[in-house]
Amino acid sequence: MEKMRALVQRSHRGPADLVLATDVPRPVPGPGEHLVRVGAAGLNFADVMQSHGTYGGGPAAPYIAGFEAAGEIVGEGTRVIGTGAGAFAEYVVMPAAGVLPVPAGWSDAEALGMVLNWTTALAALRPLGEVEAGDVVLVHAAAGGVGQAAVRLARHYGARVIATASPAKHHTIQADVVLDSARPDLAEEILRLTGGVDLVLESVGKATFDASLSVTKPFTGRVVVFGAASGDATLSTHDLVFTHRVQLKGLHIGALATAAPDSYRALLDELEVLIAQGVYPPGTAEVHPLADGPAVLRALESGRTHGKHALDPWQAPRRHLPVPAPGSTNTRRWQAPVGPLAHDAGDQPGQHEPENGGETVVDQHAHLVVLQLEQAGEEQRQRLGDGPHELDERVGRIGPQQDHQDVDDLDERDHCPDAGNHSRGRRTAAGNSHSGHD
The missing domain is CATH 3.40.50.720 (NAD(P)-binding Rossmann-like Domain)
Structure with a gap:
């Protein structure tokens, strides 16, 4: 059986227990399904809810996280956008009746949001x-x-x-x-x-x-x-x-697609017109390596993101130098995270201002642990700790989490569609394969 890399939610203790696995069996499509090589997977607040087990009808842990993706149908070469359980992986299965073509000239990441964010806003x-x-x-x-x-x-x-x-x-x-x-x-x-x-x-x-x-x-x-x-x-x-x-x-856009398929089809028809008119432009998702998924979800959960964020399962993980242990007299440099992840590593005791193109000097008092991902043929995940305090594959923070939660960008909580069928001509939503909405 062929294997793949994927983010697996091991428990319902939140993004801290979302881990990168390198030996997950590649899914096999059944009748009426496509196997899609994921080019970009969208992150939504429903992913956060699922990680805590608070989304109604959501999957039971352990499960492969994610439900929104764009990529290429294996064996056909057609690029599509759609929903399917387990999208935070190199491959995902989607209902054939539930995919839409990626607009001509758009990348996979630019198409994210079409079946979720824009249809919800338009509805x-x-x-x-x-x-x-x-x-x-x-x-x-x-x-x-x-x-x-x-x-x-x-x-x-x-x-x-x-x-x-x-x-x-x-x-x-x-x-x-x-x-x-x-x-x-x-x-x-x-x-x-x-x-x-x-x-x-x-x-x-x-x-x-x-x-x-x-x-x-x-x-x-x-x-x-x-x-x-x-x-x-x-x-x-x-x-x-x-x-x-x-x-x-x-x-709830998934419920709308199921209960009123004609209305949902009309939404997608109108989106096509809006794309042709330039009203709906290509998206500008911030794309992260797959291993950064847990950190991005933590940033999304705490309201420290804006716009759309995506994971690229084929993008090499960022590499970091380890931070000196407390008490060490040495200082070392590490490449400062960018975007929402910067707040996972920023404003910590012992840090100096960024210098030299984004590098940050960290002294012996820094309360950071940076995991260096080694890549020898196939990337291997190194883990520290266990359970809800496990550090993700990029950067973790030791100490109290911020106690203020901004509600901006958390609008994904309840309006994600069930990962079902959203097709041209026959657009319906069926099932609860991700059980959660951006």
Whole structure:
């Protein structure tokens, strides 16, 4: 039996127990399935939820993580984007009826988000949100994959867009107004700016739900809920009758594809038009080696990412020099991580400012452990520790984790489709192969 490299979730103790295995049996497609050589696998908040066992109907550990991927159908050469259980691997099986062609001229990484982020954003705006030119649209978690797509689409349809995100991510958002998602007077400021919102895209949940209801226009205003990254919110029938007289709608893109296949097919048809018009451009996912998956998921979980992130199972892992042990009189250099992983290694006691093109000097007091991945023919994973405190294959941090969780980019929590069939002509979603949404 042929083997492959894959990220295996060993328990439901979170991304810390997601490990790189090099001897996983390559999956064998059955009738109506494709074996896809993965070129890029998308990371979504549902992956975080699955790692904790909190996504309804999710897989039982141990399992190969991931569910969104783009790549080449083995034996055919056709490049496709779709969903399938076990996407954080060199190969994944996808339902033949559930794949879409990667648009001409796009890379696999650029196509990620087509069947998840953009369809969710479009569904929230069009069939459910009924957006029209001149509407005021509020988009929460606007720095995330769905949020960025929603902002772009809403403006294309002629809406005025108010977006929320943490201040550090405002530069990534092309809305008419961008507000701090954590400001205590968020609802008052939105009402001051707009007088009332026609449509709210709500994916954060507890932290923003009251504000969303408060700023929505009575009776005509719509609130589309497709996530609860900060926790569940509660609403009573009394609230709807006497306080928040709004139109409240729920969205799960996989459930929509199953229950209303014609509507889902219309979404994909519209996406094709948007791609042809240049409204939906190639994605700009930040691509990481497969071994970095656990660290990227930790960054996603704690709200330290923006936009789309992907794993390339064929990209060589970054190599690092080991950090001196405490008490050592030597200092050594290691290549500073970039992107969200920089925060896994940054701001630690004993570090100096980056110098010499991104290298950082680490002295004997540094609280970092860097795993050096050795590659002798086939990369072999070196492990330290056991259980939930195991360090991932790139860089780990010893000590307390940050206690502030930003809700930006966590909109993937509830609106991922089940890894099912999303086909042209026959687009349905079936099964719970990843059991989790970006």
